[in-house]
Amino acid sequence: MNRRRLLQTIAATPALLPAQQINPSPDESAVLQAASTDAAGQPVRRFFTPAQFATLGALADRIAPSLSGRPGAKEAEVASFLDFLLANSPRSRQALYQRGLDSLDRAARTKHQKGFAELAGADADALMAPLKTKWTYAMPADPQAAFLRAAKADIIRATTNSRAIAEANAAGRRRATGLNPYWHVID
Secondary structure, eight states: OOHHHHHHHHHHHHHHSOHHHHSOOTTTSOOOOOOOHHHHOOOOOOSSOHHHHHHHHHHHHHHSOOBTTBOOTTTTTHHHHHHHHHHTSOHHHHHHHHHHHHHHHHHHHHHHSSOGGGOOHHHHHHHTGGGGSOOOSSOOSSHHHHHHHHHHHHHHHHHHTSHHHHHHHHTTOOOOOSOSSOOOOOO
């Protein structure tokens, strides 16, 4: 078979197929819907129980609240991020958070007959008193104080590195300085 005959055979091959297989009707063809990546999926709780997740959300909101129109931990969805992070963390870190959140909630129920997530201002602040002690390089001996210190560092880090903060910092400006961990789509 020469080259010309091969090319003629290849070109004629689609003509041998029935028309319905070549051009499927619009009902049969897959129609892809465009969606933003943030709208495509909803966060799934991976690690914490519902009570622990609520306690972590309230703790995060107390540690990094929104101030002067700037997003805080709640707007940055820090609890969801930490839930994802801890699901993939070493067992010792997971145990620190589980015991710490359970202990914080248990202390709130003992003193105020409510979960930590339901407490307001001064009552919640009283349970977070170990965070007001002077900072040292050594980890606190009290397990609850050690948890609160680790959680505070993680919450602040997750909040400041969140997309909500990046968008608030950009505030309508489009810059590619390399300092922002999020890149925006170019229009």
